[in-house]
Amino acid sequence: MAEFTTDADDLVLAGEKFTSRLxxxxxxxxxxxxxxxxxxxxxxQLTTVAMRRVDPAAQGSVLDVLKRRGIRVLPNTAGCFTAxxxxxxxxxxxxxxxxxxxxLEVIADxxxxxxxxxxxxxxxxxxxxxxxxxxxxxxxxxxxxxRLELAGCAAVMPxxxxxxxxxxxxxxxxxxxxxxxxxxxxxxDAGVGTxxxxxxAMELGCAAVLLASAVTRAxxxxxxxxxxxxxxxxxxxxxxxxxxxxxxxxEASSPLKA
Amino acid sequence: xxxVVVIGGGxxxxxxxxxxxxxGLAVAVVDPGPGSGAxxxxxxxxxPISEVAxxxxxxxxxxxxxxxxxxxxxxxxxxxxxVDLDLRxxxxxxxxxxSDDLAVLTDLAAFxxxxxxxxxxxxxxxxxxxxxxxxxxxxGGLLARDDLWVNPRRVVRALLTAxxxxxxxxxxxxxxxxxxxxxxxxxxxxxxARQTVVATGAWTAELGLGLPIRPVKGQxxxxxxxxxxxxxxxxxxxxGTSVYLVPRADGEITVGATQEELGFDTRVTAGGMxxxxxxxxxxVPGITELEIVEFQAGLRPGTPDNLPVIGRxxxxxxxxTGHHRGGILLAPLTADxxxxxxxGEQPSQILKECDPGRFDGGNH
Numbered sequence: 001m002a003e004f005t006t007d008a009d010d011l012v013l014a015g016e017k018f019t020s021r022l023x024x025x026x027x028x029x030x031x032x033x034x035x036x037x038x039x040x041x042x043x044x045q046l047t048t049v050a051m052r053r054v055d056p057a058a059q060g061s062v063l064d065v066l067k068r069r070g071i072r073v074l075p076n077t078a079g080c081f082t083a084x085x086x087x088x089x090x091x092x093x094x095x096x097x098x099x100x101x102x103x104l105e106v107i108a109d110x111x112x113x114x115x116x117x118x119x120x121x122x123x124x125x126x127x128x129x130x131x132x133x134x135x136x137x138x139x140x141x142x143x144x145x146x147r148l149e150l151a152g153c154a155a156v157m158p159x160x161x162x163x164x165x166x167x168x169x170x171x172x173x174x175x176x177x178x179x180x181x182x183x184x185x186x187x188x189d190a191g192v193g194t195x196x197x198x199x200x201a202m203e204l205g206c207a208a209v210l211l212a213s214a215v216t217r218a219x220x221x222x223x224x225x226x227x228x229x230x231x232x233x234x235x236x237x238x239x240x241x242x243x244x245x246x247x248x249x250x251e252a253s254s255p256l257k258a
Numbered sequence: 259x260x261x262v263v264v265i266g267g268g269x270x271x272x273x274x275x276x277x278x279x280x281x282g283l284a285v286a287v288v289d290p291g292p293g294s295g296a297x298x299x300x301x302x303x304x305x306p307i308s309e310v311a312x313x314x315x316x317x318x319x320x321x322x323x324x325x326x327x328x329x330x331x332x333x334x335x336x337x338x339x340x341v342d343l344d345l346r347x348x349x350x351x352x353x354x355x356x357s358d359d360l361a362v363l364t365d366l367a368a369f370x371x372x373x374x375x376x377x378x379x380x381x382x383x384x385x386x387x388x389x390x391x392x393x394x395x396x397x398g399g400l401l402a403r404d405d406l407w408v409n410p411r412r413v414v415r416a417l418l419t420a421x422x423x424x425x426x427x428x429x430x431x432x433x434x435x436x437x438x439x440x441x442x443x444x445x446x447x448x449x450x451a452r453q454t455v456v457a458t459g460a461w462t463a464e465l466g467l468g469l470p471i472r473p474v475k476g477q478x479x480x481x482x483x484x485x486x487x488x489x490x491x492x493x494x495x496x497x498g499t500s501v502y503l504v505p506r507a508d509g510e511i512t513v514g515a516t517q518e519e520l521g522f523d524t525r526v527t528a529g530g531m532x533x534x535x536x537x538x539x540x541x542v543p544g545i546t547e548l549e550i551v552e553f554q555a556g557l558r559p560g561t562p563d564n565l566p567v568i569g570r571x572x573x574x575x576x577x578x579t580g581h582h583r584g585g586i587l588l589a590p591l592t593a594d595x596x597x598x599x600x601x602g603e604q605p606s607q608i609l610k611e612c613d614p615g616r617f618d619g620g621n622h
Binding site: 031032054057111218 | 471
């Protein structure tokens with residue numbers, strides 16, 4: 001019989017261990033205090049910050065909140081539309097923050113904020129060659145995910161649905177395929193609207209979930225952050241426990257004969 | 259020796275100086291360029307209802323209390339300075355550009371109702387009947403009839419006139435710190451004071467008082483055209499981000515504003531202006547015909563909880579800073595409260611929410 005255990009289930013990203021599998025973003029919070037409370041409630045150990053929207057040298061910014069809480073900063077290239085811009089932004093972030101980790105985000109379209117696969121792959125290749133630990137945000141395309149892994153990315157981060165849409169995971173089948181193919185962690189990034197979306201991502205086998213708006217724009221951000229923390233844990237445990245097959249008809253839970 | 263020296267000549271500091279001088283106290287204001295900071299950039303929306311947001315109920319309470327003081331404050335000030343402040347009471351119309359924006363606005367309306375605010379929902383057609391220059395795509399909106407707006411530059415001008423008439427000394431210079439019995443300027447001189455008020459906005463950190471105030475950059479632009487293009491203050495949600503257009507009696511329209519965490523950076527950027535124009539034009543296509551009068555970036559004094567810092571921080575020092583996006587709106591409430599603190603009276607209970615001591619827990 002399998003042993004019941006909930007411990008020693010670290011997320012390992014590029015050789016670094018994290019006990020939390022919830023990665024947070026910071027955009028959309030009404031105030032720094034509300035963001036602070038939400039981050040604490042989420043239990044996150046890794047949080048992404050848009051480098052184009054914050055000056056690392058400025059006092060009292062979101063970066064100070066992360067430092068105070070001992071949360072690792074994952075700089076991202078949000079707002080970039082070309083590989084060239086993204087590489088430049090990543091290099092500035094490395095210089096300013098002293099980390100070679102970067103969440104690579106190259107957007108193709110203002111309306112949907114969908115990532116540009118061609119530019120993303122090119123930027124990933126350039127950044128890997130430059131010594132970066134690259135975590136690329138991509139569509140839910142299993143083939144692109146494989147190409148990015150081959151390019152040397154430390155993880156792949158497919159979307160569930162467009163950034164900020166809260167539409168959840170629109171193509172669970174593709175997420176499952178990405179997970180099945182990948183030899184690096186798969187992090188569900190974007191589209192989470194509520195706790196069940198985060199749990200679903202983990203049930204599908206994702207190694208972690210990244211979200212921001214679902215928490216920062218919620219009526220009660222800290223409470224939603226706590227919900228997400230539990231959802232990620234629940235989804236992870238459900239994934240490891242193994243779900244029962246789906247049946248067309250009922251099966252008595254206490255049958256006469258086994 | 260002054261009874262009160264106010265450091266900082268923005269709308270908050272000048273309002274405090276004016277109300278204090280009205281009590282017969284000897285007052286001086288220290289500022290290298292009065293009214294040239296956030297007050298110069300501000301749009302002047304006195305709109306606590308239209309700006310309500312989740313988790314921001316304390317800001318709403320403060321804003322409503324100060325909004326109620328504004329008409330009398332404006333009347334007093336206009337009379338004292340003989341300046342028309344262009345205070346407008348035609349209401350603020352918050353509109354949604356697409357159905358996603360309308361869903362957000364609808365949620366906000368329900369939140370406002372849960373706080374006991376009467377909400378007036380309008381269809382897109384009703385919005386356009388009120389403001390015919392709005393784009394036909396506008397899906398709907400909320401009308402906040404009680405929200406006001408004012409021209410902050412006229413408020414500054416009026417306050418400076420009122421202060422001159424009241425005999426308040428303007429000390430051109432930058433304060434470098436507080437010393438026993440006064441305020442030290444960067445050029446070394448000490449301005450003697452029995453009590454000091456710190457109203458230094460985004461520059462408060464320069465005084466080394468340990469208050470967690472940071473600059474939050476806002477880019478804004480001023481356009482000019484025929485008066486009456488818009489008759490109300492129009493706020494819009496355009497594909498998830500907000501923009502506002504504030505019309506003045508003289509045909510100027512203020513369009514704002516970005517919110518950026520970039521320290522003391524006041525550069526106007528192509529991206530900032532483009533996003534403002536893009537979203538403003540989606541809502542009011544006709545603005546492309548207007549003249550661009552001014553591009554500007556100002557620094558709001560932000561605090562961790564978005565609430566101002568108003569209260570005594572030393573036996574002879576009162577802080578009145580950190581007003582973030584609400585300095586113009588909260589000026590009357592702040593001035594009354596600080597005057598009460600300076601004269602030993604009981605300030606409004608609501609200012610307890612702004613107590614400087616709330617940051618003493620070490621979290622900031």
